[in-house]
Amino acid sequence: MIRLDHVSKVFPGSDKAAVGDLSFEVPAGEIVVLVGPSGCGKTTTLKMINRLIEPTSGEIWIDGARSTQQEPHVLRRKIGYVIQQIGLFPHRTIAQNIATVPQLLGWERGRIEARVVELIELVGLDREVVDRYPAELSGGQQQRVGVARALAADPPVLLMDEPFGAVDPIVRAHLQEELKVLQARLQKTIVFVTHDIDEAISLGDRVALLNVGGVLEQYAPPEELLRAPANDFVVEFLGSERGLRRLSLIAVDTVPLERGPFVEHDSTPDHARSVMSEYGTDWVGVLERDKLLGWVWGADLVGSRSIVEARPKPFSARLDSTSTLREALDVIVTSKTQVAVVVDGGRYLGMLTADRLNEALLT
Amino acid sequence: MILAQTTEPFIRWSWVWSHLGLFWSRTVEHLVLTGIALGIGFIISIGLSIVALRYRKTYAPITWFTGVLYSIPSLALFVMFIPLTGLTVVTAEIGLVSYTLLIFIRNIVAGIDGVPREVREAALGMGYTPRRMLWEIEIPIALPVIIAGIRIAAVTTVGLVTITALIGYGGLGQLILDGLNRLFTTPLIVGAVLSAVLALVFDYGLVLAERALTPWARSKATIP
Numbered sequence: 001m002i003r004l005d006h007v008s009k010v011f012p013g014s015d016k017a018a019v020g021d022l023s024f025e026v027p028a029g030e031i032v033v034l035v036g037p038s039g040c041g042k043t044t045t046l047k048m049i050n051r052l053i054e055p056t057s058g059e060i061w062i063d064g065a066r067s068t069q070q071e072p073h074v075l076r077r078k079i080g081y082v083i084q085q086i087g088l089f090p091h092r093t094i095a096q097n098i099a100t101v102p103q104l105l106g107w108e109r110g111r112i113e114a115r116v117v118e119l120i121e122l123v124g125l126d127r128e129v130v131d132r133y134p135a136e137l138s139g140g141q142q143q144r145v146g147v148a149r150a151l152a153a154d155p156p157v158l159l160m161d162e163p164f165g166a167v168d169p170i171v172r173a174h175l176q177e178e179l180k181v182l183q184a185r186l187q188k189t190i191v192f193v194t195h196d197i198d199e200a201i202s203l204g205d206r207v208a209l210l211n212v213g214g215v216l217e218q219y220a221p222p223e224e225l226l227r228a229p230a231n232d233f234v235v236e237f238l239g240s241e242r243g244l245r246r247l248s249l250i251a252v253d254t255v256p257l258e259r260g261p262f263v264e265h266d267s268t269p270d271h272a273r274s275v276m277s278e279y280g281t282d283w284v285g286v287l288e289r290d291k292l293l294g295w296v297w298g299a300d301l302v303g304s305r306s307i308v309e310a311r312p313k314p315f316s317a318r319l320d321s322t323s324t325l326r327e328a329l330d331v332i333v334t335s336k337t338q339v340a341v342v343v344d345g346g347r348y349l350g351m352l353t354a355d356r357l358n359e360a361l362l363t
Numbered sequence: 364m365i366l367a368q369t370t371e372p373f374i375r376w377s378w379v380w381s382h383l384g385l386f387w388s389r390t391v392e393h394l395v396l397t398g399i400a401l402g403i404g405f406i407i408s409i410g411l412s413i414v415a416l417r418y419r420k421t422y423a424p425i426t427w428f429t430g431v432l433y434s435i436p437s438l439a440l441f442v443m444f445i446p447l448t449g450l451t452v453v454t455a456e457i458g459l460v461s462y463t464l465l466i467f468i469r470n471i472v473a474g475i476d477g478v479p480r481e482v483r484e485a486a487l488g489m490g491y492t493p494r495r496m497l498w499e500i501e502i503p504i505a506l507p508v509i510i511a512g513i514r515i516a517a518v519t520t521v522g523l524v525t526i527t528a529l530i531g532y533g534g535l536g537q538l539i540l541d542g543l544n545r546l547f548t549t550p551l552i553v554g555a556v557l558s559a560v561l562a563l564v565f566d567y568g569l570v571l572a573e574r575a576l577t578p579w580a581r582s583k584a585t586i587p
Contacts, residue, residue, distance in 0.1 A: 052488055077490035087485025091503045091579045104490050133579040149489070159488075 019214030041214030257350025393534025404463030470512025474505025
C-alpha cells in the first residue's frame with residue numbers, strides 16, 4: 001500500500017508548484033494509473049515515491065513506513081522501476097541486466113541464475129537472449145527485459161513511467177495485455193504513468209486524473225470516471241467517445257441478457273411466427289435443447305413444414321460471458337439480426353440488443 | 364672528424380649486434396618511464412575528473428590549468444623543475460605526467476558525460492549509490508572514450524620520454540642523444556626506430572585491450 005499525504009513539489013527557481021498538495025492512496029495489489037496532460041506532474045509524483053525527486057512538503061508512506069525512514073538506495077531496491085527509455089545497461093548482457101537488483105542485494109550466484117531464467121520465461125523472452133547485449137534486441141524485447149529487471153528481486157511495489165510509450169501501437173497493445181496477465185498472477189502494487197487515456201482506462205484498477213500543477217481532478221475506477229466525470233476538465237480529457245470506452249469496461253456477464261425470439265428446432269412454424277411477433281422481429285433463433293443451431297428469416301418459414309426445413313444459418317459472431325459490451329456493440333451493428341448472441345461453449349445463454357447496452361450505460 | 368663522417372656507414376651493423384643488451388635496457392627504461400607517467404597521470408586524472416563531474420564549476424579551471432601545463436614546451440618544463448627536484452627521475456616524471464593530464468581528463472569527462480541519461484536514471488532508480496554507479500556503470504560505459512584518450516596519451520608520452528634524455532633519463536632517447544653528440548648515426552637511428560616501434564606497440568596493445576574490455580561496443584555494429 002502506498003499513501004501520499006499532502007505531497008507537494010516546487011522545483012528550485014520556479015514559483016509555481018509542479019505538484020501541489022496531492023493526497024491519494026494506492027491499495028495493495030492494485031494498478032493505479034496517473035494520467036494527465038504534460039506539465040501535470042505525473043512523472044514528478046512517481047519519482048517522489050522512490051525519492052528520485054524529494055518532495056518539498058508532505059509525506060509518502062509505503063507499506064506503513066515513511067519513505068524517508070531509510071536511505072534512498074535501500075528504499076529503491078525494494079521498488080521496481082521501469083521507464084520509457086528503458087535504460088538497460090549497454091555494457092551488460094541481458095542476464096546481467098536482469099540480475100541488477102539481486103546483485104545489489106548480494107544474493108548468491110545460484111539463486112540469481114535461477115531467478116534470471118524464471119524471469120526470462122515470465123516476461124515471454126527467448127532463453128537464448130540471455131547472453132546478448134541490449135543493443136542486439138528489438139524495442140519490444142528490450143522493454144520486456146526492462147520489466148523483468150524491475151521484477152527481479154520480487155519487489156512488492158512497481159513504478160512504471162510510460163513504459164510502453166516508445167514502442168509501436170501493435171507491440172504496445174501486446175505489452176499491455178501481457179502486463180494484465182502478469183499482474184493477475186503477481187498482484188503487485190503498481191503506479192503507472194501515462195498520457196494516454198485509453199491506456200489508463202484499460203490498465204488501471206483506479207485512475208488518478210491530474211491537471212497542470214499536480215492537481216488531482218478525479219480519483220476513481222475507470223468505469224466510474226467515465227460514468228460520472230467529476231468536472232468539465234475530466235469530461236474534456238476523456239474525449240468524445242466516453243460511452244464507447246465505458247462499454248469496453250463492462251463485461252457481458254454483468255448485464256441481464258434477454259431470452260430473445262428463440263424456439264426449439266422441433267417447434268412448429270406457427271409457434272415460431274408467434275414468438276417473432278411477440279418480440280417484433282423478422283427472424284427467429286433456433287435451439288436444440290439449449291444448443292445454438294442458428295437463425296432463419298420469418299419469410300423463409302412460409303410454406304415450410306418444419307423450422308429445420310428452412311435451414312437455419314449459423315450466427316456470424318457469438319460472444320462469451322467474458323466479452324465486453326463494446327464487442328457486443330460491434331456484433332450488433334454488423335449482424336443482420338441486429339443482436340449479439342452470447343454462448344457458453346455451445347450453450348445459448350441469451351442475447352443483447354442495442355437497447356440493452358443503452359440501459360446498461362444509463363443505470 | 365670530416366674523414367670519420369665520410370667513412371662511417373649509415374648504420375654500422377657490427378655496432379648494432381654488439382650492443383643488443385644496451386638496446387634492451389634502454390627499451391625497458393623507456394617503458395618504465397612511460398608506464399609510470401601514464402599510471403600516475405591516470406590516477407590524478409580520475410581524481411580531478413571526479414571533482415569536475417561532481418562540481419561542474421571546477422571543470423573550466425581544471426582544464427585551464429592542465430591546458431597551460433600541456434602548452435608549456437617540454438624542454439622548458441623539465442628545466443623549470445630542475446631547481447626544485449634536481450636532475451632526478453622525479454623531474455622527468457613531473458614533466459611527463461603533466462602532459463597526460465589534459466588528455467586524460469577531457470576524455471574521462473567526455474566519456475562519462477556521454478553515458479545516456481536514462482541509464483543513469485535506471486541505475487539510481489534501482490538502488491545504485493552514486494559512487495557504485497560511477498565504477499560499475501558510468502566508467503565501464505565511458506571506457507571506449509577513455510581508452511581513446513589513453514592511446515593518445517601513450518603515444519605522446521613515448522615520444523616525450525626521449526626528450527628526458529637531456530636531463531639524464533630518456534630510455535631510447537639516450538641512444539638518440541648519444542648519436543647526435545658523437546655524430547654517430549647508428550645509435551641515433553636505432554633509438555628513433557625503436558621508440559617509434561614502441562609507440563606503435565603501445566597503441567596496438569591498447570586497441571586489443573579495448574576490444575577485450577568492451578565486447579558490447581562491438582556488438583552494436585551488428586544491430587540488424
